Amino acid sequence: MNLSLFDLHCDTALEMLRNKQSFFQNTLAVSLQKASVYQRYVQVMAHWTPYRLGDEEGWELVQKMLQNLKNDPAITEGKAVIQSVCPDRDHSPTLFLAVEDARILANRLERVDTLFESGIRILTPLWKGESCIGGSHDTEKGLTEFGKAALERAVALGMILDISHASVASAEDIFAIAKKYGRPVIASHSNAYDICPVSRNLRREQIRELIASDGIIGINLYKNFLKPNGNATLEDTLAHIEYFLEMGAEQYLALGCDMDGCDLPPDVPNIAALPHLAELMQRQGYGDELIREIFYENAYRFAKKHFKT
Numbered sequence: 001m002n003l004s005l006f007d008l009h010c011d012t013a014l015e016m017l018r019n020k021q022s023f024f025q026n027t028l029a030v031s032l033q034k035a036s037v038y039q040r041y042v043q044v045m046a047h048w049t050p051y052r053l054g055d056e057e058g059w060e061l062v063q064k065m066l067q068n069l070k071n072d073p074a075i076t077e078g079k080a081v082i083q084s085v086c087p088d089r090d091h092s093p094t095l096f097l098a099v100e101d102a103r104i105l106a107n108r109l110e111r112v113d114t115l116f117e118s119g120i121r122i123l124t125p126l127w128k129g130e131s132c133i134g135g136s137h138d139t140e141k142g143l144t145e146f147g148k149a150a151l152e153r154a155v156a157l158g159m160i161l162d163i164s165h166a167s168v169a170s171a172e173d174i175f176a177i178a179k180k181y182g183r184p185v186i187a188s189h190s191n192a193y194d195i196c197p198v199s200r201n202l203r204r205e206q207i208r209e210l211i212a213s214d215g216i217i218g219i220n221l222y223k224n225f226l227k228p229n230g231n232a233t234l235e236d237t238l239a240h241i242e243y244f245l246e247m248g249a250e251q252y253l254a255l256g257c258d259m260d261g262c263d264l265p266p267d268v269p270n271i272a273a274l275p276h277l278a279e280l281m282q283r284q285g286y287g288d289e290l291i292r293e294i295f296y297e298n299a300y301r302f303a304k305k306h307f308k309t
């Protein structure tokens with residue numbers, strides 16, 4: 001089966017900088033060479049700051065990561081392109097840029113504009129605990145006043161807001177802000193709470209709201225978000241996929257594999273192994289068209305419609 005891949009989340013940018021590895025070929029889970037098994041390939045590259053770093057140090061690190069990615073030979077030699085609007089169908093491998101954990105804004109609103117100018121189009125505002133933005137999934141807090149102002153600015157500029165890592169209360173605030181601007185909300189790398197009840201996964205009502213907002217949901221391959229005991233294989237993604245489909249997410253479901261940022265099931269060590277998931281889905285009775293929608297088409301359609309500036 002001829003597959004294309006649009007992956008909504010990886011943490012490869014930080015690992016490239018830490019390990020001085022190129023995007024073209026590396027020992028990480030994500031590289032252009034590993035993605036060469038796909039007909040078309042789009043990767044959202046998250047820029048995430050380790051939790052132990054202060055907000056200012058994190059800001060500096062994200063600038064370094066962005067520069068490192070833009071200077072990578074894969075980009076400078078044109079083997080892949082960084083885009084802010086969705087490319088045409090016959091595109092070369094394409095990267096979209098995201099920031100995960102917006103605490104690095106450190107109460108400075110003008111930094112939202114700086115991120116936008118750097119090409120960031122997806123903002124995953126929270127990660128863990130409480131920050132200047134608000135409460136993450138492991139808290140019950142919503143957005144702070146600064147968090148609300150920052151996210152309003154982000155949406156007004158044209159960024160997409162992501163509820164992965166948000167608390168239930170923060171997610172509600174995020175939906176309200178996006179709604180005010182008529183913009184969608186995504187969950188770039190989260191699974192179904194009813195299948196694996198961890199605070200990082202999506203509640204039933206959130207899934208309804210994501211679909212109603214014309215958003216997109218990326219299935220996360222982190223073992224502990226797939227199965228309660230964490231002893232997951234690729235096959236455990238099927239229960240989540242089935243659950244989302246039963247809720248009417250055929251047009252809203254994608255992959256957000258979280259590679260280079262999580263413990264993966266043993267049977268999917270890197271991005272080149274994802275066609276095994278397509279095989280499992282075929283065996284489960286899914287048609288090729290639906291498999292292609294989840295691997296690529298749904299996210300591509302979303303990007304075409306909503307990445308405009």
Ligand SMILES: [Zn+2]
Binds near residue numbers: 100165189261
């Ligand atoms: Zn994450």
